[in-house]
Amino acid sequence: MDYRIDVEGHGLLYFTITRESKRNAVNFQVMEGLKKAIERAKEDDIKALVVTGEGERAFCSGGDLSEFHALKTESEAYEMLSKMGKILYELATLPKPTIALINGTAVGGGCEIATACDFRIARRNTKLGFIQGSLAITTGWGGGTLLLERVQPSIGLKILSEAAVYKSDSLHSVGFIDQLVDHVNKEAVEVFLEKMSTIHSSVLSAYKQTIIRKWLETNLYTRMEQEMRTCAILWEREPHHEAVAQFLNKKKSKAK
Numbered sequence: 001m002d003y004r005i006d007v008e009g010h011g012l013l014y015f016t017i018t019r020e021s022k023r024n025a026v027n028f029q030v031m032e033g034l035k036k037a038i039e040r041a042k043e044d045d046i047k048a049l050v051v052t053g054e055g056e057r058a059f060c061s062g063g064d065l066s067e068f069h070a071l072k073t074e075s076e077a078y079e080m081l082s083k084m085g086k087i088l089y090e091l092a093t094l095p096k097p098t099i100a101l102i103n104g105t106a107v108g109g110g111c112e113i114a115t116a117c118d119f120r121i122a123r124r125n126t127k128l129g130f131i132q133g134s135l136a137i138t139t140g141w142g143g144g145t146l147l148l149e150r151v152q153p154s155i156g157l158k159i160l161s162e163a164a165v166y167k168s169d170s171l172h173s174v175g176f177i178d179q180l181v182d183h184v185n186k187e188a189v190e191v192f193l194e195k196m197s198t199i200h201s202s203v204l205s206a207y208k209q210t211i212i213r214k215w216l217e218t219n220l221y222t223r224m225e226q227e228m229r230t231c232a233i234l235w236e237r238e239p240h241h242e243a244v245a246q247f248l249n250k251k252k253s254k255a256k
């Protein structure tokens, strides 16, 4: 199984990607798992959903390039991108607090998953980057649109356009990371939620609904879907296939 769903004390539901050797890259099984976790999190006994990755090296390295490299055309790419895009929209609009517990490197779609959560707790000095630009594509799971909802637009646009890898500390200073910690563990989540957990869940849900209402009025899903379409167009083009081949060839030459 490429993921785990655990319910911890205090009604916290943890979704963990368990593909440490692949830096917790997202394949179709992980997508299905995240969808299940979101459905489970809607039940009354769950107060908050936490998304994380197994091990200390990576939170998530984005889409599994060895698996998704087989998708060549715009429509093949759109099918995959929109599948995950819909899941990230569901995650963003879950009427309960959601937290990305960033235990290690988060790049590409890994940053999109983190952005779909309400809050981000990250290990100090961890690397994060919306690196899609370096693969000649844009964000494709709706995470670029969500980033522009989370941080000041000029900062979000700079982060997306540079396609660079930043330290968690610098993304904390621009408000993308909510809490830096030395040790990424369940205690860090409990400390972060300490005050919130004393508040009745109907109040937390009502506050979350205020942001969801704004997103409904500003057609968030339509904007995310436009991002998926744009990414699919770029995906089909040669520069993207060349960039992915370069990553996969590096892997082959490392193995020699």
Ligand SMILES: CC[C@@H](C(=O)O)C(=O)SCCNC(=O)CCNC(=O)[C@H](O)C(C)(C)COP(=O)(O)OP(=O)(O)OC[C@H]1O[C@@H](n2cnc3c(N)ncnc32)[C@H](O)[C@@H]1OP(=O)(O)O
Pocket: 021, 022, 023, 025, 057, 058, 060, 061, 062, 063, 064, 065, 066, 067, 068, 105, 107, 108, 109, 110, 112, 131, 132, 135, 138, 139, 140, 141, 231, 247, 251, 254
């Ligand atoms: C597809 C959706 C799209 C979106 O809409 O957002 C994206 O997500 S695009 C972005 C895709 N992701 C990437 O380009 C990241 C690729 N990975 C890396 O740059 C690095 O692996 C890392 C994440 C910075 C970690 O570096 P390091 O700790 O040095 O590990 P290795 O590079 O040696 O990787 C170990 C192992 O894991 C495999 N791996 C890592 N990331 C992916 C991935 N995204 N897809 C598939 N496989 C991945 C890597 O190939 C190594 O495998 P082995 O050689 O078999 O050990």
